[in-house]
Amino acid sequence: MAKLDARTFDDFLRRDNPFVTAGPCVFDLRGVTFVSPAALVQLTAACHAIHQRGQTPVIAIEDSSVRSYLLRAAFFSALEGVADIQPSLVKPWNRIYDHMRGSNPMLIEVTKIESGAALPSLLDQVVDVLRFRLKYRKNDAFDVATAVSELSQNTFDHNQNTCGFLAMQVYGKGAKRFLEIAVADHGCGLAATLGRNPKNPRALSDVEAIKEAIKPGVSEHDDPTRGTGLYHLLEITYKHEGSVQIRSGSGIARYRMDRKMGWYLSVPPMPGVQVALTLPSKAA
Amino acid sequence: MEQTFALGEYGKHLWTRDLARKIRVRVVEGLAELAPGDVLVIDAQGVEVFDFSFANELFGKLLLELPKDHSGRFVIVEHLTAYTRENLAKALESLGLVIIERKGKKLEMLGKAHTVDQQTFNVIAQAKESITAAELKEKLGINLNAMNERLTKLTGLGLVRREKTVSGAGREQYEYRVLS
Numbered sequence: 042m043a044k045l046d047a048r049t050f051d052d053f054l055r056r057d058n059p060f061v062t063a064g065p066c067v068f069d070l071r072g073v074t075f076v077s078p079a080a081l082v083q084l085t086a087a088c089h090a091i092h093q094r095g096q097t098p099v100i101a102i103e104d105s106s107v108r109s110y111l112l113r114a115a116f117f118s119a120l121e122g123v124a125d126i127q128p129s130l131v132k133p134w135n136r137i138y139d140h141m142r143g144s145n146p147m148l149i150e151v152t153k154i155e156s157g158a159a160l161p162s163l164l165d166q167v168v169d170v171l172r173f174r175l176k177y178r179k180n181d182a183f184d185v186a187t188a189v190s191e192l193s194q195n196t197f198d199h200n201q202n203t204c205g206f207l208a209m210q211v212y213g214k215g216a217k218r219f220l221e222i223a224v225a226d227h228g229c230g231l232a233a234t235l236g237r238n239p240k241n242p243r244a245l246s247d248v249e250a251i252k253e254a255i256k257p258g259v260s261e262h263d264d265p266t267r268g269t270g271l272y273h274l275l276e277i278t279y280k281h282e283g284s285v286q287i288r289s290g291s292g293i294a295r296y297r298m299d300r301k302m303g304w305y306l307s308v309p310p311m312p313g314v315q316v317a318l319t320l321p322s323k324a325a
Numbered sequence: 326m327e328q329t330f331a332l333g334e335y336g337k338h339l340w341t342r343d344l345a346r347k348i349r350v351r352v353v354e355g356l357a358e359l360a361p362g363d364v365l366v367i368d369a370q371g372v373e374v375f376d377f378s379f380a381n382e383l384f385g386k387l388l389l390e391l392p393k394d395h396s397g398r399f400v401i402v403e404h405l406t407a408y409t410r411e412n413l414a415k416a417l418e419s420l421g422l423v424i425i426e427r428k429g430k431k432l433e434m435l436g437k438a439h440t441v442d443q444q445t446f447n448v449i450a451q452a453k454e455s456i457t458a459a460e461l462k463e464k465l466g467i468n469l470n471a472m473n474e475r476l477t478k479l480t481g482l483g484l485v486r487r488e489k490t491v492s493g494a495g496r497e498q499y500e501y502r503v504l505s
Binding site: 156157158160161164165166168179180183187190194198215258269270272320 | 340377416
């Protein structure tokens, strides 16, 4: 597998899923030459989930350019004390790019989200990159940042003793430029969180839970001010003809808004909710 | 009395429910100092964007709690941009709530406002003095029962102030006005 992204991540997990099989957990990235932000945060969340149950996952990665990118994307920093990297990173080389964090407007390194405190600067960066690099109108950029804000807040609003991760990268040039932004957590997942509200349908499968969660007003909380995040995410993705993937537990939904289509599938189980949003450039 | 709360002091981009929660504490402190009939103006000058969580937590919860915890006080908003107005309207619509927006000297309803409520509100807002239900029903051409229903709704939403007065004939009556 050369490319590890939101789609191929499930093939990767299917090969040897540590959330299904017992024993040592090795994520073998040898042969991988590209890792997208969605895969970065999904893998980070997976490693944290495994670590939380008392194991230390191993990430095997040999390609020097990929290792260098993962360092730059702060992937290894997000896994410090959580996963073993093989071949091992010698300190202080594991933090060699830390001083560059936030310096590239086209990149948001893997960032841990435990509260709202980290979000304003990240969201302002999302606004800026959409406006000035992808030529979005100011209010459209605000719309997207609002959706990302809601997603990010979900990671700590609906979970305890876990956290979320966010990453972003802009790819390509001119009219072919696009942005991928991804948010992942290793919490309870949509079915369990929605199940805490007696007003929601009972015993939902993961795919059913995704279908419920995208409806306005559906939330874990019996609070009329909740339950807008995923609904607005889809509205905004539709408006800008992007695509979005929502993964929870063993269910996944992929929406291609340029075609107004959604696909619902079963995937290898993994704790939490992971969302990947891709938006095209507005440059002619 | 009118008190202004400068929302712009918290930044031009207002993200997250956490931030709104902190700001709401300050707003509620301001409301607690007000007497019935007083007005708290949330001045959004300089604010370019807030997300739905922020709008729900600050404006939504404030308006939900207003009739119960700060009965008789008004909360209005001014200096919204087209963008913040749209987001606030969406957030309030989803909650079935309405807030008064002041645009210069004009007062408008923002949120889930039914046409007839908007119409009633406009007539009260345009009246130079307090107005009775009987006077309003004449202006709107509806019967008194329907008029009272509309007024009960607007008063319950904290959009219209109701005061007991005595008519020229010596009878008790209610008069309505939008702000002091």
